[in-house]
Amino acid sequence: xxxxxxxxxxxxxxxxxxxxxxxxxxxxxxxxxxxxxxxxxxxxxxxxxxxxxxxxxxxxxxxxxxxxxxxxxxxxxxxxxxxxxxxxxxxxxxxxxxxxxxxxxxxxxxxxxxxxxxxxxxxxxxxxxxxxxxxxxxxxxxxxxxxxxxxxxxxxxxxxxxxxxxxxxxxxxxxxxxxxxxxxxxxxxxxxxxxxxxxxxxxxxxxxxxxxxxxxxxxxxxxxxxxxxxxxxxxxxxxxxxxxxxxxxxxxxxxxxxxxxxxxxxxxxxxxxxxxxxxxxxxxxxxxxxxxxxxxxxxxxxxxxxxxxxxxxxxxxxxxxxxxxxxxxxxxxxxxxxxxxxxxxxxxxxxxxxxxxxxxxxxxxxxxxxxxxxxxxxxxxxxxxxxxxxxxxxx
Ligand code: GDD
Numbered sequence: 218x219x220x221x222x223x224x225x226x227x228x229x230x231x232x233x234x235x236x237x238x239x240x241x242x243x244x245x246x247x248x249x250x251x252x253x254x255x256x257x258x259x260x261x262x263x264x265x266x267x268x269x270x271x272x273x274x275x276x277x278x279x280x281x282x283x284x285x286x287x288x289x290x291x292x293x294x295x296x297x298x299x300x301x302x303x304x305x306x307x308x309x310x311x312x313x314x315x316x317x318x319x320x321x322x323x324x325x326x327x328x329x330x331x332x333x334x335x336x337x338x339x340x341x342x343x344x345x346x347x348x349x350x351x352x353x354x355x356x357x358x359x360x361x362x363x364x365x366x367x368x369x370x371x372x373x374x375x376x377x378x379x380x381x382x383x384x385x386x387x388x389x390x391x392x393x394x395x396x397x398x399x400x401x402x403x404x405x406x407x408x409x410x411x412x413x414x415x416x417x418x419x420x421x422x423x424x425x426x427x428x429x430x431x432x433x434x435x436x437x438x439x440x441x442x443x444x445x446x447x448x449x450x451x452x453x454x455x456x457x458x459x460x461x462x463x464x465x466x467x468x469x470x471x472x473x474x475x476x477x478x479x480x481x482x483x484x485x486x487x488x489x490x491x492x493x494x495x496x497x498x499x500x501x502x503x504x505x506x507x508x509x510x511x512x513x514x515x516x517x518x519x520x521x522x523x524x525x526x527x528x529x530x531x532x533x534x535x536x537x538x539x540x541x542x543x544x545x546x547x548x549x550x551x552x553x554x555x556x557x558x559x560x561x562x563x564x565x566x567x568x569x570x571x572x573x574x575x576x577x578x579x580x581x582x583x584x585x586x587x588x589x590x591x592x593x594x595x596x597x598x599x600x601x602x603x604x605x606x607x608x609x610x611x612x
Contacts, residue, residue: 218406219245219260220523227463229456230504231514234463237421239524243399261406269405271297272382273473276372278365279304279389281313282532284320287389291324291332293397294387300332301375302389303368308336314607325611333375336607337361337368345600349374349593353586362584365470366490370586373479378594383408385473388531396527404473407521415481415513417474417494418521419466426528435528440539442468444571445492445546448564452496455555456503466522467492468546478518479589481510485549486584488542493549493583495520500554509588540573549583 218240225236245260275298279287287302294300302321306313314336321334335342338360346352346361354371356362361371369386376384385404387397400420407418424435445467454460466472468491482501485493501508502518550556551564568574601608 218243218266218402219258220403220406220410222257222259222410223521224257225463227453227457227461229453229499231502231508231517232498233517233519234453235519235521236463237465237522237524240399240403240526243402243526259406259410261409265409266402266405267295267297269383269408270295270401273298273401273404274301274376274379274381274384275299275401276301276303276369276376276384276386277389278368278372278386279306279317280365280368281306282389284316286392286532287317288320288324289394290387290389290391290397291321291330293391293394293401294330295398295401296328296330298401299376299379299381300330301372301379302332302334303337303372303375304334305337305363305368308338318607318609322609322611331612332609333379333611334607334609335371335375335601335605337363337371339601339605339607341601341605341608342371342597345597346374348600349596351587351589351592351597362486364487364584366484366486366488366493366584366586369490370484370589373484374589374592374594374597377476377480377589377592378598380476382476383473384476384479386471388470390532392530392532393527396525396529399525399527400471403523403525407523408473408475411519411521413516413519414475415478415516415518416521417472417478417498417518418523419469420471421466421469421522421524422529423524424528426530427533433528441542441546442466444543444567445550448547448550448560448567449492449495451560451563452550452553452555453499455557455560456499456505464495464522467495469522478513481513481588481590483588484586486586488545489549489583492546493585496549496553496555505555540568540571543571544568544573544580545583548580551580552582 219242221238223235483497
């Protein structure tokens with residue numbers, strides 16, 4: 218994969234936030250010959266990508282997606298990467314989760330690719346999580362709460378138990394397996410160019426592609442992400458005192474990190490998770506306070522943002538979904554210790570204009586989920602293996 222080196226970088230305390238880099242070629246050819254050493258370009262060979270991908274776990278959160286689309290997503294994930302599917306699909310008269318299990322298991326028979334699959338609301342988790350030292354995902358009904366963030370953190374705990382060096386996320390509603398494949402290659406390419414054990418890479422979709430009338434329409438980014446990026450950059454400016462537009466991936470569902478970093482950042486429930494990771498890293502590692510893990514600051518935490526070539530074509534949700542998603546997303550910035558009154562006022566106004574907040578109504582805090590560093594993740598895996606009905610571990 219041939220990819221631009223970042224042209225721009227913001228250095229904030231222990232963080233290096235790189236500007237968006239573009240993929241130049243999906244397959245960059247041999248890393249030798251006349252192309253080698255072109256300034257500002259890096260070419261990661263297929264062999265190097267495959268080597269990194271074999272050290273990766275990919276977590277796929279699922280909620281009531283079309284099983285054919287899910288199978289397409291799996292087909293795009295490189296064979297050597299370990300897959301963890303965390304599903305919150307409904308289990309009523311039609312047991313959607315059972316349909317997913319059948320689909321994935323049939324697919325396994327043909328491909329023999331290793332995977333784990335679990336239902337987010339599995340009752341075994343009600344005991345397993347507190348016993349392992351992480352009760353924070355459990356809601357009032359005694360089960361893991363509904364929410365994308367909760368599913369992703371459960372996936373991270375299982376990835377921690379598996380112990381591979383890198384962990385990434387891929388949404389399950391992506392119609393283009395080739396795009397999925399490119400995202401994982403991008404994760405690997407960024408890991409190969411990094412200089413720290415604490416790395417995050419976030420996919421920056423250039424367009425959200427929709428079919429309008431008789432042709433495709435390429436809209437510049439998503440409705441929620443455009444707004445969240447604006448306020449995330451203003452939050453960053455509260456630390457640096459210089460406004461910048463460096464952050465373009467506040468809502469990136471597709472992102473990956475080293476397991477070492479995944480164990481050292483906090484998370485949030487629902488659709489707050491992706492922006493909250495950034496807020497957490499700014500609060501903890503930008504030098505405004507003494508970090509809990511000084512090694513991260515010493516070695517620096519690198520955040521890469523990469524623009525792929527494939528179009529992002531995913532399930533279009535209803536318009537009603539948008540204001541709530543925006544509120545969950547902006548609440549992470551609004552309630553940050555770095556935000557001041559002026560920024561909070563602007564966020565309130567934005568949410569009111571977008572119909573996500575009534576005047577005088579307060580913005581709920583994001584459901585914060587603590588770091589997973591000290592959790593006995595193997596215990597969760599063992600308890601699931603011994604007594605769960607929804608759990609599959611296929612090697
Ligand atoms: N396990 C699990 N649990 N998965 C979930 C849940 C849940 O409660 N809710 C949603 N998902 C899965 C969906 O099946 C899909 O694969 C992915 O999470 C994204 O959910 P969507 O409902 O499709 O959201 P979107 O694509 O409109 O949202 C975009 O913006 C969000 C806000 O930041 C995506 O970029 C999301 O990844 C992002 O979180």
